[in-house]
Amino acid sequence: MSRSDAFYEQVYQLVRKIPEGRVTTYGDIAKALCKEGAARQVGYALARSSSVSPPVPAHRVVNRMGVLTAKESFQTPWLMQELLVNEGIMIEDERVKDFELKRWRPSDG
DNA sequence: TAGTTGACGGCCG
DNA sequence: CCGGCCGCCAACT
Numbered sequence: 001m002s003r004s005d006a007f008y009e010q011v012y013q014l015v016r017k018i019p020e021g022r023v024t025t026y027g028d029i030a031k032a033l034c035k036e037g038a039a040r041q042v043g044y045a046l047a048r049s050s051s052v053s054p055p056v057p058a059h060r061v062v063n064r065m066g067v068l069t070a071k072e073s074f075q076t077p078w079l080m081q082e083l084l085v086n087e088g089i090m091i092e093d094e095r096v097k098d099f100e101l102k103r104w105r106p107s108d109g
Numbered sequence: 110t111a112g113t114t115g116a117c118g119g120c121c122g
Numbered sequence: 123c124c125g126g127c128c129g130c131c132a133a134c135t
Contacts, residue, residue: 004131004132008132025117025118026116026117026118027117027118027119030117030118030130035130036118037117037118037119037129037130038117038129038130038131039117039118039119039130040115040116040117040118040129040130040131041117041130041131041132042116042117043115043116043117044115044116044130044131044132044133045116045132046116047115047116048132048133049116058116061116062116063116063117063118064117064118068116069116069117070116071116072116073116074116080116
């Protein structure tokens with residue numbers, strides 16, 4: 001078990017704690033894991049999350065602006081938005097509407 | 110083996 | 123206001 005594997009697993013566990021209908025950011029996750037500045041690694045971990053078990057709700061993670069930058073990496077580009085809408089999150093121009101209200105922080109859980 | 114590429118984000122000129 | 127740079131570092135070519 002390398003250091004990075006442990007980091008990935010921590011990312012997955014944290015993302016699984018995001019409540020339905022809420023979203024969080026790469027930066028918040030990195031900071032919560034004491035890796036502030038490594039937001040990019042969080043994104044990389046999530047890019048590989050489709051093959052892990054139990055499943056990771058990676059669609060609930062957006063960038064700091066609330067933009068769905070990850071959508072191109074899902075099975076289909078519209079899947080991410082569809083999943084979020086199903087949870088009651090409104091998307092406007094590839095961005096989470098009322099982002100600050102929907103935003104969830106690890107400290108809330 | 111070395112170079113490039115990201116599902117990012119803070120900082121600088 | 124805004125484009126560009128840099129830290130992060132595993133995966134891929």
